[in-house]
Amino acid sequence: MKVTVVGAGAVGASCAEYIAIKDFASEVVLLDIKEGFAEGKAMDLMQTASLNGFDTKITGVTNDYSKTADSHIAVITSGIPRKPGMTREELIGINAGIVKSVSESLVKESPNVILIVVSNPMDTMTYLAHQVTGLPKNRIIGMGGALDSARFKYRLAEALEAPISDVDGMVIGGHSDKGMVPLTRLATRNSVPASEFLSDDRLEQVLQDTKVGGATLTKLLGTSAWYAPGAAVSGLVQAIACDQKKIFPCSALLDGEYGLSDLCIGVPVVLGKDGIEKIVEINLNDKEKAALQESAEGVKKTNELI
Ligand SMILES: NC(=O)C1=CN([C@@H]2O[C@H](COP(=O)(O)OP(=O)(O)OC[C@H]3O[C@@H](n4cnc5c(N)ncnc54)[C@H](O)[C@@H]3O)[C@@H](O)[C@H]2O)C=CC1
Numbered sequence: 001m002k003v004t005v006v007g008a009g010a011v012g013a014s015c016a017e018y019i020a021i022k023d024f025a026s027e028v029v030l031l032d033i034k035e036g037f038a039e040g041k042a043m044d045l046m047q048t049a050s051l052n053g054f055d056t057k058i059t060g061v062t063n064d065y066s067k068t069a070d071s072h073i074a075v076i077t078s079g080i081p082r083k084p085g086m087t088r089e090e091l092i093g094i095n096a097g098i099v100k101s102v103s104e105s106l107v108k109e110s111p112n113v114i115l116i117v118v119s120n121p122m123d124t125m126t127y128l129a130h131q132v133t134g135l136p137k138n139r140i141i142g143m144g145g146a147l148d149s150a151r152f153k154y155r156l157a158e159a160l161e162a163p164i165s166d167v168d169g170m171v172i173g174g175h176s177d178k179g180m181v182p183l184t185r186l187a188t189r190n191s192v193p194a195s196e197f198l199s200d201d202r203l204e205q206v207l208q209d210t211k212v213g214g215a216t217l218t219k220l221l222g223t224s225a226w227y228a229p230g231a232a233v234s235g236l237v238q239a240i241a242c243d244q245k246k247i248f249p250c251s252a253l254l255d256g257e258y259g260l261s262d263l264c265i266g267v268p269v270v271l272g273k274d275g276i277e278k279i280v281e282i283n284l285n286d287k288e289k290a291a292l293q294e295s296a297e298g299v300k301k302t303n304e305l306i
Pocket residue numbers: 006007008009010011012031032033034037077078079080081082091095098102117118119120122143144147175223224225226229
């Protein structure tokens with residue numbers, strides 16, 4: 001199993017590290033446009049192999065797509081991150097051009113590849129990757145919901161004063177400060193609805209904290225987060241590589257599901273060896289439907305900018 005990660009920056013390197021540590025891929029190719037950068041990151045990571053006990057071979061290349069040939073999965077993290085005070089949408093001017101050329105180059109060398117798009121604004125970049133590559137819709141996946149759900153679980157565990165392994169929850173909708181739809185009604189602590197333990201106000205606070213999860217970290221760090229994003233991507237890569245058939249909320253091209261079409265937005269999907277093997281349609285209540293609809297309108301507005 002060969003995995004390419006484009007962009008050897010904070011998220012790309014973290015993602016390569018988690019993939020390697022889980023030791024399910026034979027090879028990870030890190031590619032960056034900055035001369036020697038991916039080579040350096042790959043060498044540093046390889047020097048953790050004997051310490052962390054993995055056999056995945058990580059190589060780094062400077063913009064040489066021939067080295068990515070016949071990748072099963074490719075992750076696109078190339079592009080600029082936001083700075084405090086910015087929205088993800090403001091990155092579109094620079095990142096759209098990068099995602100377009102990177103997607104084209106990847107597919108040229110690996111026509112059967114499954115693409116995972118991370119660069120922001122992610123839902124629009126996922127839509128753009130569809131437009132420029134024409135790959136079937138199961139083979140382009142946007143990563144946002146897996147990360148947002150991990151942040152939701154973190155906030156739920158904090159509110160419930162419970163271990164994170166005891167809580168479950170999912171975030172659908174666009175990967176943006178306003179567009180995320182944390183499904184508080186369906187959140188649970190060990191199968192018991194979280195609403196049995198938390199007041200409406202506390203659950204609303206969890207929801208709001210989740211939606212600004214990325215912005216909160218960007219303010220603290222001066223740039224956006226990378227550990228949880230890298231771990232979330234590695235989870236998607238593993239689900240595909242190991243044909244796990246796990247459900248993750250991912251940005252998928254919709255064609256009528258949830259009453260939405262012609263956009264990529266976060267919905268629950270089954271991930272397996274063919275990428276998105278199924279879009280799972282869950283019954284939303286009127287409030288959740290309205291929130292998803294509003295989120296979709298926001299994503300469509302951003303899509304108009306490309
Ligand atoms: N979807 C999500 O949940 C998340 C998305 N992101 C997004 O991921 C992107 C990367 O974030 P970071 O890794 O923190 O940024 P970073 O600046 O640390 O790394 C980006 C890397 O991309 C490289 N790059 C730029 N243009 C390239 C090109 N044409 N070809 C190959 N490499 C190129 C840069 O040289 C740099 O090393 C940002 O757009 C950020 O907003 C970040 C976290 C979560």
